[in-house]
Amino acid sequence: MSTSRDQILARIRAANRGDGHGDGRGDGRGDSRGGDGSPAGGERADRDADTAYAALPRKYLRAHHDAATHDIAGLFAERAADYRAVVERVPAPGLAAAVARVLGARVLGARVLGDRVLGDRGAAAPGPVLVPEGLPAEWLAGLPDGITLAHDEPPLPAAELDRAAGVVTGCAVAIAETGTIILDHGPGQGRRALTLVPDFHLVIVQASQVAADLPDAFARLDPARPHTLISGPSATSDIELIRVEGVHGPRHLHVLLTGE
Numbered sequence: 001m002s003t004s005r006d007q008i009l010a011r012i013r014a015a016n017r018g019d020g021h022g023d024g025r026g027d028g029r030g031d032s033r034g035g036d037g038s039p040a041g042g043e044r045a046d047r048d049a050d051t052a053y054a055a056l057p058r059k060y061l062r063a064h065h066d067a068a069t070h071d072i073a074g075l076f077a078e079r080a081a082d083y084r085a086v087v088e089r090v091p092a093p094g095l096a097a098a099v100a101r102v103l104g105a106r107v108l109g110a111r112v113l114g115d116r117v118l119g120d121r122g123a124a125a126p127g128p129v130l131v132p133e134g135l136p137a138e139w140l141a142g143l144p145d146g147i148t149l150a151h152d153e154p155p156l157p158a159a160e161l162d163r164a165a166g167v168v169t170g171c172a173v174a175i176a177e178t179g180t181i182i183l184d185h186g187p188g189q190g191r192r193a194l195t196l197v198p199d200f201h202l203v204i205v206q207a208s209q210v211a212a213d214l215p216d217a218f219a220r221l222d223p224a225r226p227h228t229l230i231s232g233p234s235a236t237s238d239i240e241l242i243r244v245e246g247v248h249g250p251r252h253l254h255v256l257l258t259g260e
Helices: 004-017 042-054 072-082 092-107 158-163 214-220
Strands: 086-090 111-113 116-118 129-131 149-151 166-169 173-175 180-183 200-206 228-230 235-237 243-245 252-258
Touching: 004 042, 072 086, 072 173, 072 252, 086 092, 092 166, 092 200, 092 252, 173 214
Parallel strands: 086 252, 129 149, 129 166, 166 200, 200 252
Antiparallel strands: 111 116, 173 180, 180 228, 235 243
16 A cells, blocks of 8 residues: 555656656656556556545535525625625616716715716816726716826836826626635736726626635636735734735725626
């Protein structure tokens, strides 16, 4: 019977070979075969290790929330709010109006009523709102006067990102169980700096993008892409547990959850 050490080393050898062809170095086991053509040495140990791994019992619970019996989108909204994010559920036809209202209140310091903007927080022109390439144009329809948009093409310097009033993005996946938003920096999400430097981040999450839990979420992602996981506004605590927000990213996270 092989020991755990033998199994671990066998799997390391198999991973190092990659394509199944050893280079004959190390302990000389490589992928040599016996006189009758049967696997010999390391190759047989590799197969034994794979068989033993596949036979391990996996009776643990992989999913905690069944979409058939749980309001997955509602659970995400609840858990994201627990992280001090502002979460609103809006119908798809009202998404553009909600984006205009949120940006009007945030950028202009105003209340947006219909097509009118009431109030102003000062004469100084506010910074622009960053918009990544690929963000649906209909999401930004009807923005109040006084809000300017900035595109990151070519990439803006850090000083320009810091001057921005905020950023609007979509997402790749959201996780209901943890209230987490995942960006893979594809179309409509932009590079990582866009969502880390500005002080305000408005994220549009489609209900269809909400996964029940971590295994479901990661199964939807491309492992070759970069991923940024966002669980509420940026925050940290020192040794005295004094909470400080905005150290590693935006202090303010606003989520518009749309769709069925």
